Amino acid sequence: MPRQIKIGVVAGEASGDQLGAGLIEALRSRYPDALFEGIGGSKMLEQGFHTLFPIDRLSVMGLVEPLKRLPELIRIRRTLYQHFLNNHFDLVVGIDSPDFNLGLELRLRKQGVKTAHYVSPSVWAWRQGRIKKIARAVDLMITLFPFEADFYRQHGVPVTYVGHPLAEEIPLQPDCQKAREQLGIASDARILTLMPGSRASEVDALGRLFLDTANRCQESVAGLQLLIPAANDERKKQLELLLDGYPDLHCLLLSGQAHLAMSASDVVLLSSGTSALEAMLLKKPMVVSYRVGKWTYALISRMLKVDWVSLPNLLAEEALVPELLQDQATVDNLVEAVKKLFLAPEHVSRLTKRFGELHQSLRHGGSDAAAEALCALIMEAE
Numbered sequence: 290m291p292r293q294i295k296i297g298v299v300a301g302e303a304s305g306d307q308l309g310a311g312l313i314e315a316l317r318s319r320y321p322d323a324l325f326e327g328i329g330g331s332k333m334l335e336q337g338f339h340t341l342f343p344i345d346r347l348s349v350m351g352l353v354e355p356l357k358r359l360p361e362l363i364r365i366r367r368t369l370y371q372h373f374l375n376n377h378f379d380l381v382v383g384i385d386s387p388d389f390n391l392g393l394e395l396r397l398r399k400q401g402v403k404t405a406h407y408v409s410p411s412v413w414a415w416r417q418g419r420i421k422k423i424a425r426a427v428d429l430m431i432t433l434f435p436f437e438a439d440f441y442r443q444h445g446v447p448v449t450y451v452g453h454p455l456a457e458e459i460p461l462q463p464d465c466q467k468a469r470e471q472l473g474i475a476s477d478a479r480i481l482t483l484m485p486g487s488r489a490s491e492v493d494a495l496g497r498l499f500l501d502t503a504n505r506c507q508e509s510v511a512g513l514q515l516l517i518p519a520a521n522d523e524r525k526k527q528l529e530l531l532l533d534g535y536p537d538l539h540c541l542l543l544s545g546q547a548h549l550a551m552s553a554s555d556v557v558l559l560s561s562g563t564s565a566l567e568a569m570l571l572k573k574p575m576v577v578s579y580r581v582g583k584w585t586y587a588l589i590s591r592m593l594k595v596d597w598v599s600l601p602n603l604l605a606e607e608a609l610v611p612e613l614l615q616d617q618a619t620v621d622n623l624v625e626a627v628k629k630l631f632l633a634p635e636h637v638s639r640l641t642k643r644f645g646e647l648h649q650s651l652r653h654g655g656s657d658a659a660a661e662a663l664c665a666l667i668m669e670a671e
Contacts, residue, residue, distance in 0.1 A: 293322055293323065293324055294320045294322070294323040294324070294379050294667065295323070295324045295326070295376060295377065295378040295379050295380075296316060296320075296323055296324070296325050296326075296378065296379060296380050296381075296382065296663075296667075297325075297326060297327045297369070297372075297373045297378045297380065297381035297382065298312070298313065298325055298326075298327045298328075298329060298333070298338065298381075298382050298384065299327045299328045299329075299347075299369065299381070299382070299383050299384065299386070299389070299390055299393065300327075300328060300329050300330065300333065300344060300347075300384040300385065300386070301328070301344065301347030301384070301385060301386030301389060301390070302344070302347070302385065302386065302487065302488070303330065303487040303520055303521070304385065304487075304562070304563040305329075305330075305344075305384040305385045305386065305408070306329055306330030306331065306332045306333055306344060307332055307454075307455075308384055308385075308407060308408065308454060308656075309329050309330075309332070309333045309338070309384050310329075310332035310333045310335065310336050310338075311454045311458075311655065311656035312382070312384075312407065312656050312659055312660060312663075313325050313333060313336040313337070313338055314336050314656065315656040315657050315659065315660035316660045316663065316664070317336065317337070318660075319660060319664055320664075324339075325337065325338045325339065326338070326339045326340075326341060326372070326378075327340065327341065327369065327373075327381070328340050328341060328342050328343075328344055328346075328347060328365075328369070329344055330344040341368065341369065341372065342365055342368075345523075346361065346362075346365060347362070347365070347386055347389055362389060366389060366392065366393050369393060370393060370396055370397060373397060373402060374397065374400055374402065378402060379403065379667050379670055379671075380402070380403045380404070380405065380663060380666055380667050380670070381393070381394065381397050381402055381403070381404050381405075382404075382405045382406070382407055382663065383404070383405075383406045383407070384406075384407045384408055385407070385408040385410075387406070387410035387419075390406060391406065391410075391419075391422060391423060391426045391427075392426075394406060394426040394427055395422065395425055395426035398425070398426060398427070398428065403428050403666045403667065403669070403670045404426065404427050404428055404429075405427055405428060405429040405430070405431060405662075405663055405666060406423070406426070406427045406429075406430050406431065407431040407659060408431070408432075408433060409430060409432045409433070409434075409437040409440075409441070410423075412440070420440075420441075420444045420446065423446060424444065424445070424446050427446070427447075428447065428666055429447050429448070429449060429662060429663070429666055430446055430447065430448045430449075431448075431449050431451055431659050431662060431663075432448060432449070432450050432451070433450075433451065433452065433453045433651075434450075434453070434600075434603075434604065434651070435450055435650070435653075436603070436604075437450070438450035449658065449659070449662040450653060451653055451654050451655055451656075451658035451659045451662070452651045452652055452653025452654055452655055452658070453566065453651045453655065454655035454656045454659075455566065455567060455570055455655075456570060456648055456651035456652045456653075456655065457652055457654075457655040457656070458655075459548070459567075459570040459571060459648075461645060461648055461649065462572075463552045463571045463572060464552065465552055465553060467552075468549050468550075468552035468553035469553045471549060471553075472516070472541070472543075472549065472550070472553055474514065474553055478512065478514050479510055479511070479512050479513050479514065479555055479631065480513075480514050480515075480516060480553055480554040480555050480556075481503060481506060481510075481513055481514070481515055481516075481554065481555065481556050481557075481558065481627065482515070482516045482517070482518070482550045482551055482553075482554035482556070482557045482558070482559075482573075483499045483500070483503060483515060483516070483517045483557075483558050483559075484517075484518065484547065484551075484557060484558070484559035484560060484564045485498075485499050485517075485528075485559075485560055486520070486524075486560040486562070486564075487520035487521070487524065487562075489523065489524070489527060491560050492524055492527050492528065492531075493527075494579075494580040494581070495560055495578060495579070495580060495618075496527070496528060496531045497531060497534075498578070498580070498618060498620065498623070499558055499578075499623075500531060500532070500534075500535050500538065501620045502558060502620050502623040502624050502627065503515050503538060503540075503558070504535060504537070504538060505620060505624045506624055506627050506628060506631075507537075507538065507539065509628060510628060510631050513539070514539045514540075514541070515538060515539060515540040515541065516540075516541050516543065516550040516553065516554060517540060517541070517542050517543065517550075518543045518544075518545060518546050518547040518549075518550040518551075519542060519543060519544055519545070520545070520547070521545075522544070525542065525544055528542060529542065547564070547567065548567065548571065551567060551568055551571045551573050552571055552573075554573055555573075555574075555630075555631060556573070556574050556575065556576070556627055556630045556631060557573045557574070557575040557576075558575070558576050558578065558623065558627055559575055559576070559577060559578070560577075560578060560579055561577050561578070561579040561598050561599050561612070561614070563600075565577050565599045565600050565601055565610070566600040566601070568601075569600065569601040569604075569610075569644045569647060569648070570644070570648050570651075572641045572644045572645060572648075574610070574630040574636075574637050574640050574641075575601075575610050575630075576610070576611050576613065576623060576626040576627055576630070577598075577599040577610055577611065577612045577613070578612075578613045578614065578618045578623060579598070579614050579615070579618065580614070580615055580618050581615070597612060598612060598614065599612055601644070601647065604647050604650075604651075605643065605647060609640060609643060609644075610640075611626045613626060
């Protein structure tokens, strides 16, 4: 009997859970009896994954929050290290969450365990000195975007560019009318989708700001309706409490269904992150916003090496979509940016065409390409 292949996967947030699920599915087609363990969310669990800790225990952001949780995070990482080492795992893949995963990968690789990191940290954008640690920590870096792979090649780090799995999953021409039918929305309605983030701290920072913006937009955009896809049950409860203060908003709060909500919308107001990429792939004009703690922003802004933070702008190397961050993230500024997209059909048409070109460029194999590269690592170890 051939021995069972054991693959560790550690994902720390919703976007990592989604990528992890696609990766596990692709790997399982090659290793049907493989064991997959580590940390993951509901989508990974659906693929037969066994999580040792709830995924939300790794969902921390900024500089202060991780420090408050440091003892717990150290304990979790130590437990994972011992588990993967003692049970002779063939490969361990960290998905995003670089501050947590790279340290784990480094320790495991020193013990002879093959390691890979899926989703490059923004080392090309800030804290470029991290590339030295990455080179020691991983046998392979798997990147979602071509400009990332170029950076790693320049620094001699083994890298595979796979494109983004979402670019494979999302059709090049999404069906807006079908999405509206599924949600029971009129075909001629004017829809604004709000996406304040998947973390509690993001909704705390942006939820009321986005709702105030929508409230103002509703006064001037005739017949405006709102969709808010809550990332999970906890965020839905958080948003329900916020919505209690806005009884006049015409709003449909959804459980998940983010792609459906964006597909049905005319404009999306969202927090910077994976949702900006999703909106781009769904060909939706968007306004990107974000807020973090004052001191966190002051530190990060000094270290940034890029002109933009949202993926559509980074991929296009131009300001395709407005980014209203930190002090610029005001109700007045957001209202102006959102209204402009409702009132500028020619601009939206040009934007949609450009989004289509970027979408096509990101179709590069996705989960299957990542799985092929990881299988080669496993075979090296045998």
